[in-house]
Amino acid sequence: MAVTEDGVVQDITMNKTRQKLIRATERLLRRDGLARVTTRKIAREAGVAEGALYHHFGDKAELLYAVVQQSMGDFHEVLESLPLQVGQRTVCENLEHTLQAAFDFQFRIVPIVCSLYADQSLLARTREIMSERGIGPQCSVAVLAVYLQAEQRLGRVAADIEPQAAAGLLLAGGFHTAMLDHLLAREVTPAAARQRLRETVRTLLTGLEPRIAAESFSAPMTGR
Amino acid sequence: MAVTEDGVVQDITMNKTRQKLIRATERLLRRDGLARVTTRKIAREAGVAEGALYHHFGDKAELLYAVVQQSMGDFHEVLESLPLQVGQRTVCENLEHTLQAAFDFQFRIVPIVCSLYADQSLLARTREIMSERGIGPQCSVAVLAVYLQAEQRLGRVAADIEPQAAAGLLLAGGFHTAMLDHLLAREVTPAAARQRLRETVRTLLTGLEPRIAAESFSAPMTGR
Amino acid sequence: MAVTEDGVVQDITMNKTRQKLIRATERLLRRDGLARVTTRKIAREAGVAEGALYHHFGDKAELLYAVVQQSMGDFHEVLESLPLQVGQRTVCENLEHTLQAAFDFQFRIVPIVCSLYADQSLLARTREIMSERGIGPQCSVAVLAVYLQAEQRLGRVAADIEPQAAAGLLLAGGFHTAMLDHLLAREVTPAAARQRLRETVRTLLTGLEPRIAAESFSAPMTGR
Amino acid sequence: MAVTEDGVVQDITMNKTRQKLIRATERLLRRDGLARVTTRKIAREAGVAEGALYHHFGDKAELLYAVVQQSMGDFHEVLESLPLQVGQRTVCENLEHTLQAAFDFQFRIVPIVCSLYADQSLLARTREIMSERGIGPQCSVAVLAVYLQAEQRLGRVAADIEPQAAAGLLLAGGFHTAMLDHLLAREVTPAAARQRLRETVRTLLTGLEPRIAAESFSAPMTGR
DNA sequence: AATGAATGAGCTTTCATTCAT
DNA sequence: GATGAATGAAAGCTCATTCAT
Structure with a gap:
């Protein structure tokens, strides 16, 4: 556990990958549109393995919801x-x-x-x-x-x-x-x-x- | 122009199968959204074979365009x-x-x-x-x-x-x-x-x- | 029935379409290769309807045999x-x-x-x-x-x-x-x-x- | 280089699934000819899923090329x-x-x-x-x-x-x-x-x- | 005999998801 | 937690063949 600059307590390792995934997804969504955004591309763009996505999100849709929430x-x-x-x-x-x-x-x-x-x-x-x-x-x-x-x-x-x-x-x-x-x-x-x-x-x-x-x-x- | 057995005058745009496809597509698009509308579903909804779609439209995009035009x-x-x-x-x-x-x-x-x-x-x-x-x-x-x-x-x-x-x-x-x-x-x-x-x-x-x-x-x- | 210049007795109308199909197929085979030769292309190249092919040949393979025979x-x-x-x-x-x-x-x-x-x-x-x-x-x-x-x-x-x-x-x-x-x-x-x-x-x-x-x-x- | 559980040294070209695919393809090619060899048949013959083919080869053509190279x-x-x-x-x-x-x-x-x-x-x-x-x-x-x-x-x-x-x-x-x-x-x-x-x-x-x-x-x- | 719209099985390829490591 | 090879169900699209006209 650690405290970020915003004062929010968070598990660093978890959020690192989680945030990388959300940001990568947002970037791809912007560039290619939803239909062209695959889990493989997201993982590559985020620099993590494809399987990692499923440790942080139940499925692709949940990752998408996270992006939408943030946007x-x-x-x-x-x-x-x-x-x-x-x-x-x-x-x-x-x-x-x-x-x-x-x-x-x-x-x-x-x-x-x-x-x-x-x-x-x-x-x-x-x-x-x-x-x-x-x-x-x-x-x-x-x-x-x-x-x-x-x-x-x-x-x-x-x-x-x-x-x-x-x-x-x-x-x-x-x-x-x-x-x-x-x-x-x-x-x-x-x-x-x-x-x-x-x-x-x-x-x-x-x-x-x-x-x-x-x-x-x-x-x-x-x-x- | 052509006259059907019913004596109804019709032109190319009134083609039966073509119309069935356009209407089915519009219905599905509204109900499910493009991402969930497949050529298979369209054909089933229209009550025609999947191949028929490609007799009347070059590809899925052209069918979509026909829906827009008709709308x-x-x-x-x-x-x-x-x-x-x-x-x-x-x-x-x-x-x-x-x-x-x-x-x-x-x-x-x-x-x-x-x-x-x-x-x-x-x-x-x-x-x-x-x-x-x-x-x-x-x-x-x-x-x-x-x-x-x-x-x-x-x-x-x-x-x-x-x-x-x-x-x-x-x-x-x-x-x-x-x-x-x-x-x-x-x-x-x-x-x-x-x-x-x-x-x-x-x-x-x-x-x-x-x-x-x-x-x-x-x-x-x-x-x- | 009629007699050609070669002295061969043949039904003219039948052979006209038949020959058109064989020649069209040969031309396409030469140009595109077997995998790219479809019955539709053959019919179009021969200037006849797709269905006509099946009046003269049992199926596509028989037309192909005819071409091979001729070649x-x-x-x-x-x-x-x-x-x-x-x-x-x-x-x-x-x-x-x-x-x-x-x-x-x-x-x-x-x-x-x-x-x-x-x-x-x-x-x-x-x-x-x-x-x-x-x-x-x-x-x-x-x-x-x-x-x-x-x-x-x-x-x-x-x-x-x-x-x-x-x-x-x-x-x-x-x-x-x-x-x-x-x-x-x-x-x-x-x-x-x-x-x-x-x-x-x-x-x-x-x-x-x-x-x-x-x-x-x-x-x-x-x-x- | 990597060592399998059997202690066998293998390099990339010895990949198991990859080899299974190449050999299956060669067998089918010889038996049926390219026109009758589908990716479905290759996968079944190799005993792997169809998708695996696309992990190891960009497309069907590259698999074919690998067969030639191996031959x-x-x-x-x-x-x-x-x-x-x-x-x-x-x-x-x-x-x-x-x-x-x-x-x-x-x-x-x-x-x-x-x-x-x-x-x-x-x-x-x-x-x-x-x-x-x-x-x-x-x-x-x-x-x-x-x-x-x-x-x-x-x-x-x-x-x-x-x-x-x-x-x-x-x-x-x-x-x-x-x-x-x-x-x-x-x-x-x-x-x-x-x-x-x-x-x-x-x-x-x-x-x-x-x-x-x-x-x-x-x-x-x-x-x- | 000729037509061409319609059929539907089958093609290559993609991709969300799983799981042994 | 992280990995990435493997899975298999679909996807869009093609095409030999049929059949009412």
Whole structure:
């Protein structure tokens, strides 16, 4: 037994191999997708024997659950510092900065998250894990919505929009873009990605409706 | 074209065995996920021999692609008719109608499309198919962007937004929502889905930025 | 019923398809090898339906036998005119000319003949066909041996060599070379092939033993 | 190197399962021909699981190649010792000894090597393997040619013949004979085979050309 | 006689899992 | 705990053959 830097007591040898396996699996999942991740590849990538996997996990699925747990755990860390930004700088800057970090994360987990959809029983188990631990993508949306709501109170965001819908749109944009980048094997430079993201934020901030002061008294052109 | 013994006119796409295979595949994909759907199971579910699959489709990937294509159904028509809607009714109505059809489609194909990401080589194969036939999700985005651009020219959409970014955002919203519905096994009533979609469209139309002071006293332009 | 130019009575329609199938099979056998020749490819190459094959042949093996019969039939035609050359021109010229024709033939049938060895039961059936019709590669050897024997009688070939062994060597050289050309995918120009063949013939004509008149009275250097 | 429980020293090539597979394959290849030899049958014949085959060989082709390599056995050694025979005993004896070993090898591999020609893609794969490892039938020809050249320098072989052509002819003779033995299912006693080989060597040594008049009265130099 | 969709056994290969060392 | 050879059940796919038209 030993105590790690985090102060957590753990059996070192056990966790060494266990962690190596989890990290190797995550790396492979990201690179090749679930269907191409075999126990043999995992063992090789982790630098341990194939049989060792079964000392630490009941079967392959349990190893997978461990990876999902760990990946999902990171999910809302991305948005962690957002509440501290309320009222600071401009809303536009805050959103851009946050979504930039979100996108980096989203781009990395697309292959893992999507892989879950290839196996309904794996997806169901993931659902349970998220529910048990109170995590999941909906949490990120919630955090972002809370931020927008706080800015609404400060009058820095329009009062009549639905923060939940806006937050969903913002995160959806990043995830969808990440998926298309993977699907189309697009090579996007950081600068282009940044520019793309900026346009998205600006579009959502200004809205699609024409805003012509002179006409604001006449009947709205896109009313319903 | 050919006439069956029943006197029913049918074209190639109505082939009986072919249809049985596509429908069986869709059923299994939704129920079990791609990783658990084998050619053997598909054939049994369709009530045909395994070899028949390879008479009608070059390989499993092509069958999958046929399922996606068939699922597009209504959405494809809605998308095609979108250019005709330019200047008609309100922008809000047109977007809601289009996104409604999009969401129906997206909800159906999430389990299939996401499954592709579980296998990088299948993803690459899909990329090829799309590239050969000049199709793919980016086409839907493009069609929607063209529509927005046309409305921009008519002054029914703000001149300074990026149609591409706005179109991406709108479709991303639906896809992301569909993914979450599947992941969380949410049971969403059609009415709730409709309401949700309306909020999303409204949010994007009005934008997050607070309206200028002069207007903030008048009734909101797109209140509900 | 009709009579062909060869004076053979045959049902034209039957033989048309039958011949198309045999020729298509031979072509494919040559190009792809037995393992890659499927009934589907044969039918397509012949321009008939797959089922038609079974109207003319009991099964695939029977079609193959027909091809082998036809190919083997050509086997000794190659050496047909050789008996007429006895005593004409030089032995060297006659051999070169004959082996040139033999090689062209051998190069073409290597893939077919070798394919037979991939299936012992096919090889056994071929053995029967050859035995029934009195054909086969050994006949070519025999024809060449008879020629050499005849030249021996005229004193144009050494009296103390075994015609059978010499004939075997000559034909073996061509066949072996043809096999290596196929195996190594060598591209040999007609000129190079001709040169190669000439050296072979010359080597066999002169023999490996040193022939130094002055020493012919001393003990032979390579006697036994 | 490793020592088994029996205290037997063994190296990698002596691996038990590996050897069982190679021997089973050779047996089946000889009995049924490549077209009828499946991985299933090989595993059953070897008494191991089908999957074991893929632990020891990358694919079926590599197993086949291992069979060929193992079959070379004695012949390889004889070929290697050939350079040491230069100037030793008589050329005739050396050739007979070498070709005897060659024929034993050739007779065994005819069913395998010929089978390769039944599948152009397998033939191409073989070509690659040979090219990678710098081996192949042409190497045997080359070694024999080098030997003949060395004997030429010693005056024990005629100076004006082409060693390459002569070496090719000698090995071709054995291969062709082996092919005919298989095709015609000839049962040849070792004594008859020996005699046949002797005649072939003698024929090539003396050549077909009639000896010059001056000598034709003396006893033949290599009579029997 | 000719067609070609349909069949289903069988192919090579993969891979999660076990177990003697 | 760790190892990695061995297992054997599937996987995707092929193909000779049949049969209703």
